[in-house]
Amino acid sequence: MSNGRLVERPRSMLTADQVPRVAPLITELTALYWMGGSVNELRISRCSTCDLYVHPPAPVCRRCHGLQFGFVPVSGRAIVASFSVNYHHWADGFELPYVVALAQLDEQDDLLLVTNIVGCGIEVVEIGMPIEVEFLALDDAWLPLFHPREVP
Amino acid sequence: MTGLFDSRAVITGAGQSSLGRMLDRPGLALTAESCLAAIADAGLEPKDIDGVATYPGAGADVQRGMAGDSGAGDVINVLGLRVNWYCGTYETTSQLGPIINACMAVASGVANHVVCFRTVTEGTAQKGRGRRTVIPAQPKPGQWSEWGLPFGQRSPSLIGLYAQRYMAQYGLTREQLAQVAINDRRNAARNPHAVFREPLSLSEYLGSRMITSPLCLYDCDIPMDGSTAIIVSRAGLIKSPPRSPLKVESVGCATRGRYSFYNLPPTRTSVHDSGAMLWENTRITSRDVDVAELYDGFSILTLVWLEALGFCGEGETGKFVEGGDRIALDGELPINTQGGQLSGGRLHGLGFLHEACIQLWGEGGERQLKKAPRVAVATAGGGRFSGCVLLSRND
Numbered sequence: 224m225s226n227g228r229l230v231e232r233p234r235s236m237l238t239a240d241q242v243p244r245v246a247p248l249i250t251e252l253t254a255l256y257w258m259g260g261s262v263n264e265l266r267i268s269r270c271s272t273c274d275l276y277v278h279p280p281a282p283v284c285r286r287c288h289g290l291q292f293g294f295v296p297v298s299g300r301a302i303v304a305s306f307s308v309n310y311h312h313w314a315d316g317f318e319l320p321y322v323v324a325l326a327q328l329d330e331q332d333d334l335l336l337v338t339n340i341v342g343c344g345i346e347v348v349e350i351g352m353p354i355e356v357e358f359l360a361l362d363d364a365w366l367p368l369f370h371p372r373e374v375p
Numbered sequence: 376m377t378g379l380f381d382s383r384a385v386i387t388g389a390g391q392s393s394l395g396r397m398l399d400r401p402g403l404a405l406t407a408e409s410c411l412a413a414i415a416d417a418g419l420e421p422k423d424i425d426g427v428a429t430y431p432g433a434g435a436d437v438q439r440g441m442a443g444d445s446g447a448g449d450v451i452n453v454l455g456l457r458v459n460w461y462c463g464t465y466e467t468t469s470q471l472g473p474i475i476n477a478c479m480a481v482a483s484g485v486a487n488h489v490v491c492f493r494t495v496t497e498g499t500a501q502k503g504r505g506r507r508t509v510i511p512a513q514p515k516p517g518q519w520s521e522w523g524l525p526f527g528q529r530s531p532s533l534i535g536l537y538a539q540r541y542m543a544q545y546g547l548t549r550e551q552l553a554q555v556a557i558n559d560r561r562n563a564a565r566n567p568h569a570v571f572r573e574p575l576s577l578s579e580y581l582g583s584r585m586i587t588s589p590l591c592l593y594d595c596d597i598p599m600d601g602s603t604a605i606i607v608s609r610a611g612l613i614k615s616p617p618r619s620p621l622k623v624e625s626v627g628c629a630t631r632g633r634y635s636f637y638n639l640p641p642t643r644t645s646v647h648d649s650g651a652m653l654w655e656n657t658r659i660t661s662r663d664v665d666v667a668e669l670y671d672g673f674s675i676l677t678l679v680w681l682e683a684l685g686f687c688g689e690g691e692t693g694k695f696v697e698g699g700d701r702i703a704l705d706g707e708l709p710i711n712t713q714g715g716q717l718s719g720g721r722l723h724g725l726g727f728l729h730e731a732c733i734q735l736w737g738e739g740g741e742r743q744l745k746k747a748p749r750v751a752v753a754t755a756g757g758g759r760f761s762g763c764v765l766l767s768r769n770d
Contacts, residue, residue, distance in 0.1 A: 245524040253521075279522055284714060291622075305543075305639050307535030308588040313527060323532040323587070335637050337523045350543045366525055 243316030246362035250278045260358030260365020265328040266294040267334065276331045299356035301326040301369060304335055308345050322348050326356075326369050342370030377658040378624040384478035385620035386766065387488070387608040387621040388417025394568045394601035394720065396498045402442030403449055405602035406494045410450060413604035416619040419488060424456050426486030427475035428607075430493055430724060432463030440500030440598065447525055450492065453479060460486045468628035469649075469762030470724025470755040475626045477607035488608045497598035506598070519759070529672065531595060531757070533636045535587040538675040542589060544640040545690035547678070549589060553580040554696040555674035555710075556593040556717050558703060563714025565742035567702075570597045570720040594674040599720035603729045621766045623737055624750075627653030628762040633718045636758050641689070646676075649761040650683030653752070657765060661685040664765075665748030666734050668727035671715040676757035681710075684752060684763070704744060712742050728753040735768045 247257045256278075259266035268280040271287030276297075283290060294327045304327035322340040338350050341357070354369040390412025392405035394489060415422055433446025447463035450456070460480050467476055470493060477489035501508060510520075510529070523533065539546055556575060563569035575593060583592045610620060629648030638644045654660065661684055669680040678692035686708060687695040696702055702710040713719045713730040720726075731751035733739050754763040 244527070247525045248521050294704060305536040305591075307532045307539055307541040308585075309527060309532050309535075310585045311529075311531070311587060313529055319525045321527060323528045323536065325536055325639070337526050337528055339526050350540060361525065364525070 227366045236295060243314060245314070247364040247366070249363055252282065256280060257364035259294070259296070260360070260367065263358065264296040265299045265356045265367055267297050267330070269295045269326070275329075276334045278334055278336065297328060299331050300329045300372065301336070301354050301356070302329075303327070303340065303348060303350055303352045303354060305350055306340060306348050308348070320345055324348070324369065326354060336367060339368050340370070341368050347371065378622065379626060380478050380623055382621040382622060383482040383610050385608055385610045386512050386605055386623065386732055387613055387616055387620050388415070388419065388606035389565050389729050390414075390416050390604050391568075391729065392494075392602040394722075396597075396599050396720070397502070397571055398496075398600040399499050400495045400496075400600070401441060401444060402496045402602070403444045403453060405496070405600065406442070406445040406450055406492055406604075408454055409494070409602035409604040410454060410490050410492055413490060413492075413606050416618065417488070417606040417608065418613055418615075421456055422452055424488050424490050425459050426477060426480050426489030427451055427456065427458055427463070428480075428489055428491045429460040429463040430467055430470050430473050430479045430722060431465040433473045434525060435465045440497030442494035442496050442602075443494070445494045445602070449656040450490070456729060460489070465759075467541055468630070469760045471626070471728065471762035471764055472628070472765060474605060474607060474725075474728060475628060475762060478525065478623050478626065481607055484609070487612055487664065488606060490604055491725070492602060492604040493722065494602035495598075495721065495723050496723060497723075498600045499597050503718050512762045526572060527536065530592045531590060532587045532677060534618055534673045535590050537636050537639060538673075540639040541675065541678075544567045545693065547693040549581060550577060551693035551697055552589070552674055552678070553577055554699045554702065555671060555677045555715075556580060558696075558699050559711050559715040559718040560735065560766070561699075562704060562712050562742055563718035565740070566713050566719060569714040569718055569742075570599055571714075571718045575718075590642055590673060590675070591714040593717065596672050596716035596721040597718070599722070601720070601722050603722055603725035605725060605732070612637070619734060619768055619770045621732055622769055624659055624765040625653050625655070625657040626762065626764050626768050627651070628760075630760050633760065644679065644683075644761075645759060646683040646761045648759050649682065649754075649763050650685065653684065653763050659750060659765060659767065661718060661752050664708065666731065667710050668712065668731045668751065668753040669710055670727060670754045670757055671711060671717050672721070672723075672757065677715070679757060680754050680763075684754075704742060709744055712739060712744065727755060731764075731766055735766060
């Protein structure tokens with residue numbers, strides 16, 4: 224669906240099929256997560272009171288109700304908690320098929336990031352597979368993507 | 376034990392508008408149709424209605440086709456109702472939230488007769504071009520889509536993630552999962568209002584287009600247009616009711632986690648919490664249930680509801696539905712007798728409760744259960760929010 228006038232519409236009026244790849248929302252709460260890739264760091268919000276990693280970032284810690292957080296760099300290592308290979312053409316900016324996954328970070332069992340598994344064929348992806356982070360620049364953000372990691 | 380609402384909340388009528396894939400009519404027109412039908416079905420007149428409840432409420436076109444033109448206020452206005460209590464909201468305990476709210480309203484005395492409705496115009500809104508043409512490009516902060524959209528993750532992939540893990544954890548096979556869709560289609564053949572009525576074979580299912588693994592085309596529901604309305608009344612108000620009042624024995628509802636589908640098996644989800652809650656305030660058990668209308672926005676959700684409601688043990692759903700006999704119309708526990716949302720069409724919320732009422736009233740026509748059901752469960756939702764209702768016929 225192409226129409227020269229589409230590019231003049233504000234982003235907020237477009238539907239998902241009209242945008243190649245939706246860039247993340249950079250807000251006060253989320254900026255440090257999305258910008259970590261600019262220095263090749265995966266940064267996760269951590270409660271300053273009880274050390275719980277809280278993702279997505281929140282203004283209050285769900286465990287101790289603390290109000291102070293810091294964004295700390297983590298190892299970037301994770302495993303595939305689950306995945307789904309998407310075959311449906313939702314938007315133009317993705318080459319089909321692609322893998323949507325939940326990366327379970329090594330640092331905490333319930334620390335799950337939505338991501339894509341890249342750098343390998345879809346047939347090798349499996350639950351429990353060790354992965355590590357890389358970053359894809361998109362608008363002002365750096366998307367954490369994950370590729371398979373060799374484990375000795 | 377008289378049940379959660381002290382036997383005070385009953386369903387006295389139900390109705391639907393015209394139903395179809397692309398009716399090209401305003402949602403409010405469909406809503407008026409279903410509400411008037413339900414009111415008449417209960418032997419009432421519009422002047423008897425003093426409460427209105429709906430999901431998702433006015434202006435809530437989060438994606439087009441959600442009938443944001445049909446808020447509680449809109450219906451009160453166009454039908455000329457005189458209403459004290461009403462609620463129309465997107466944030467509620469699943470699409471059955473309005474029913475749960477209405478039960479509380481009548482049981483407490485705040486209202487006498489509440490019309491609850493849910494309207495969709497998704498078929499017309501998508502015009503056959505798919506859901507991606509109605510989802511906004513820019514997520515609002517705090518919506519779960521904020522975290523998924525940059526990675527090309529839409530709701531189907533969210534549920535695909537869950538299903539993939541369920542298969543790995545419990546050994547569920549595609550052949551077993553297929554029984555939800557196949558059973559739905561078999562029942563839809565007997566439902567004149569269902570969208571898809573041709574039989575679906577296992578080989579057709581297995582050979583079909585994969586949407587997001589392990590969910591194929593037939594694991595995803597069908598957008599359509601239609602409105603469903605249910606009348607919730609306080610028991611004993613209608614003298615000589617034309618319908619046997621169906622007692623709302625209990626309800627279950629829950630929310631778990633900010634993004635509930637990220638509670639992967641074997642972790643419990645909101646569905647498990649809702650299911651457990653349903654049995655807490657009633658003497659009725661899962662063994663007494665004659666028919667179960669279990670939300671199937673995606674096929675895997677029906678399986679989660681099966682185990683969450685205790686019809687089988689956790690992880691045992693594959694064996695429960697294997698071959699399809701147990702869940703068929705003449706089986707031990709008939710499921711989705713109208714064809715569900717996979718074949719009946721995505722009425723998104725009240726369709727399952729409507730069908731439960733139809734079965735209890737013996738109005739199912741060709742798909743009516745021969746065994747004259749007395750106890751039914753209906754559910755809605757299956758991710759961050761979920762809800763279920765337990766009904767009994769007592770005459």
